Amino acid sequence: MNWPGRIVLLILIIASAGLFLRKFVAALRIILAAKPDADFRLSPIGPRIRKVLWEVVGQGLVIWQRPLPGLAHALVFWGFCVFALVTANHFAEGFGVGFLSDGGFSRFYFLTAAVFALVVAIAISGLAFRRFVIRPKWLEPLSPESGLIAFLIFALMATYLGRFWVVEGTRAAWGLWWAHTLVLLFFLPLIPGTKHMHLVLSPITVFLERPGFSQIPPLVGDEDFGLDTGKDLTRITSLQAFTCVECGRCTEHCPANATGKILNPKEIILGARHYLQEFGPKSEEPLLGKHLSMEAAFQCTTCGSCEFQCPVGIQHLPIIVGLRRGAVNTGKWENSYGGELFVTLERHGNSLGFPASEREKFIEKNGLPYFDGTQDYCLWMGCLGSYDPNGRKILLALADVLRYLKISFGVLRQEKCNGDPVRRLGNDYLFGELAQGNLEQIREAGVKKMVSICPHCVRTMGVDWKEHGGTVDIEHHSELLARFRDRLPSDGGEKQSVVFHDACYLGRYRGVYDQPRDVIARFGQVVEPPRARERGFCCGGGGGLMFLGEESGKRVNRERAEELVATGASVVAAACPFCNSMLRDGLAAASANPPELLDVAQIAAAAIGKNSAGS
Numbered sequence: 001m002n003w004p005g006r007i008v009l010l011i012l013i014i015a016s017a018g019l020f021l022r023k024f025v026a027a028l029r030i031i032l033a034a035k036p037d038a039d040f041r042l043s044p045i046g047p048r049i050r051k052v053l054w055e056v057v058g059q060g061l062v063i064w065q066r067p068l069p070g071l072a073h074a075l076v077f078w079g080f081c082v083f084a085l086v087t088a089n090h091f092a093e094g095f096g097v098g099f100l101s102d103g104g105f106s107r108f109y110f111l112t113a114a115v116f117a118l119v120v121a122i123a124i125s126g127l128a129f130r131r132f133v134i135r136p137k138w139l140e141p142l143s144p145e146s147g148l149i150a151f152l153i154f155a156l157m158a159t160y161l162g163r164f165w166v167v168e169g170t171r172a173a174w175g176l177w178w179a180h181t182l183v184l185l186f187f188l189p190l191i192p193g194t195k196h197m198h199l200v201l202s203p204i205t206v207f208l209e210r211p212g213f214s215q216i217p218p219l220v221g222d223e224d225f226g227l228d229t230g231k232d233l234t235r236i237t238s239l240q241a242f243t244c245v246e247c248g249r250c251t252e253h254c255p256a257n258a259t260g261k262i263l264n265p266k267e268i269i270l271g272a273r274h275y276l277q278e279f280g281p282k283s284e285e286p287l288l289g290k291h292l293s294m295e296a297a298f299q300c301t302t303c304g305s306c307e308f309q310c311p312v313g314i315q316h317l318p319i320i321v322g323l324r325r326g327a328v329n330t331g332k333w334e335n336s337y338g339g340e341l342f343v344t345l346e347r348h349g350n351s352l353g354f355p356a357s358e359r360e361k362f363i364e365k366n367g368l369p370y371f372d373g374t375q376d377y378c379l380w381m382g383c384l385g386s387y388d389p390n391g392r393k394i395l396l397a398l399a400d401v402l403r404y405l406k407i408s409f410g411v412l413r414q415e416k417c418n419g420d421p422v423r424r425l426g427n428d429y430l431f432g433e434l435a436q437g438n439l440e441q442i443r444e445a446g447v448k449k450m451v452s453i454c455p456h457c458v459r460t461m462g463v464d465w466k467e468h469g470g471t472v473d474i475e476h477h478s479e480l481l482a483r484f485r486d487r488l489p490s491d492g493g494e495k496q497s498v499v500f501h502d503a504c505y506l507g508r509y510r511g512v513y514d515q516p517r518d519v520i521a522r523f524g525q526v527v528e529p530p531r532a533r534e535r536g537f538c539c540g541g542g543g544g545l546m547f548l549g550e551e552s553g554k555r556v557n558r559e560r561a562e563e564l565v566a567t568g569a570s571v572v573a574a575a576c577p578f579c580n581s582m583l584r585d586g587l588a589a590a591s592a593n594p595p596e597l598l599d600v601a602q603i604a605a606a607a608i609g610k611n612s613a614g615s
């Protein structure tokens with residue numbers, strides 16, 4: 001290229017890079033000006049690197065979640081990686097210092113890039129077709145910028161491929177070279193102002209993700225009330241807000257959104273971003289208002305689907321629960337059911353509002369032993385196992401199975417709610433009181449190992465209590481029973497079909513999918529509903545919503561119950577007393593003749609009963 005051409009090229013590069021940097025640095029300034037994450041630790045670094053390799057470089061999560069569009073996205077990404085060298089060479093050529101020649105490795109590389117260019121052009125056309133013609137609702141609203149970027153990527157590939165059809169040194173070759181250059185230079189400044197910011201930020205966001213699934217960071221000091229104003233947004237939250245690629249995976253899998261509530265997890269993340277862009281991280285403007293809705297924040301069941309699905313490491317639960325904390329701790333949240341739940345827990349220590357004497361009577365009537373330090377396990381009863389008629393049936397069924405397996409157990413003399421509903425609703429003060437009171441009882445009783453019928457108790461006591469010094473070794477009864485499944489009787493005859501409903505707090509939160517199925521498979525034919533395992537659909541009861549209820553849209557439990565009924569199974573199996581309670585109502589509403597609803601422990605206990613009757 002002649003000197004005037006080179007000067008024009010240099011000016012264009014400087015302008016394009018300058019525009020890119022201006023927008024990028026503005027976003028970076030906002031992120032860095034946010035509050036540091038007090039609880040953040042970089043070590044251990046190995047799992048962080050592995051996560052980046054799997055999720056970013058390998059695009060594993062993207063492909064696993066949505067195989068076809070995921071593969072299309074992965075091909076675009078890998079194509080961009082291959083094009084990095086081609087692009088560097090392209091600009092170098094403009095200044096007469098191209099480093100890829102026409103022979104050997106260079107030729108091979110150009111041809112490889114050509115194959116990628118073809119694949120990327122097809123993949124981006126497919127993605128654009130899906131977004132603008134098929135139009136899945138979670139990709140709404142349509143943004144013209146997405147269309148423009150898709151067109152630019154297509155144009156980049158087409159102008160690269162065109163060079164293989166023109167003779168070098170001709171006007172056509174010169175025109176293609178400049179067309180490719182201009183598309184590149186136009187594309188670059190669009191990155192930081194659009195969802196394509198994820199091209200730059202997502203490796204950092206995935207690397208810096210807070211450890212632990214749906215982990216709620218502890219409040220720090222007396223002045224930390226949760227997410228109330230911009231001052232409470234931390235750097236990692238701000239980084240995540242700027243990384244959202246607006247793919248809508250979180251919204252697609254959100255049970256609240258699927259049943260017509262206003263909660264849209266994508267909009268929660270974008271709301272945080274828009275707040276930061278308008279008010280900044282030092283603002284005292286309330287977060288709940290123009291960009292984020294209090295109603296939406298309190299519609300969340302904390303099922304974790306959104307966080308589980310996000311391909312760029314965005315953690316929704318710390319934000320949603322953080323907003324609840326901010327609203328509850330500053331007295332902005334007014335909800336009669338929520339207020340009643342808090343008062344009930346303060347007065348009675350259990351979420352159902354019964355006097356503790358009712359628990360004692362139940363223990364004595366059913367001959368449950370008290371834990372005295374000699375038994376294998378301390379059986380944590382939980383609010384539902386202690387006071388709810390259906391929860392009690394599950395607990396007694398488990399006690400029967402444990403006796404059959406000759407596993408000794410005892411219950412605590414005193415037990416209060418572990419604090420799960422108030423923790424998820426943002427009342428940290430009450431949560432702390434409940435956790436500390438229970439921890440004292442557990443320590444005094446000399447408990448080593450615990451088992452519970454409730455995945456919410458298992459999660460809260462095993463993970464959330466750590467904030468209050470808890471080191472409780474607790475597992476879910478399905479895990480314990482699965483270890484001893486060979487000692488359980490097996491129904492050799494024709495097995496009835498059992499559809500298993502994955503509890504969010506057992507599956508996504510704890511990674512326990514096979515164990516309850518392994519236990520059920522001894523006695524029944526396990527049937528899978530359309531949304532199962534990692535994609536299991538919530539019962540609607542988590543996050544304190546069992547006590548708040550749903551005021552708009554279809555009820556989540558009804559939606560799930562209809563799906564379970566449609567499998568035609570004769571039994572619905574659950575592994576959580578919350579799910580059991582929600583599905584009981586849902587099944588009654590969904591069918592005049594609903595399948596039987598049983599917990600995994602009840603299925604095992606029934607088989608043991610049959611076995612002993614027959615022996």
Ligand code: SF4
Nearest residue numbers: 254300301303304306
């Ligand atoms: S946790 Fe579940 S209910 Fe809450 S926003 Fe995420 S997907 Fe929706």
Ligand code: SF4
Nearest residue numbers: 244245247248250310
């Ligand atoms: S938060 Fe994650 S899953 Fe949701 S739209 Fe953004 S990138 Fe996609």
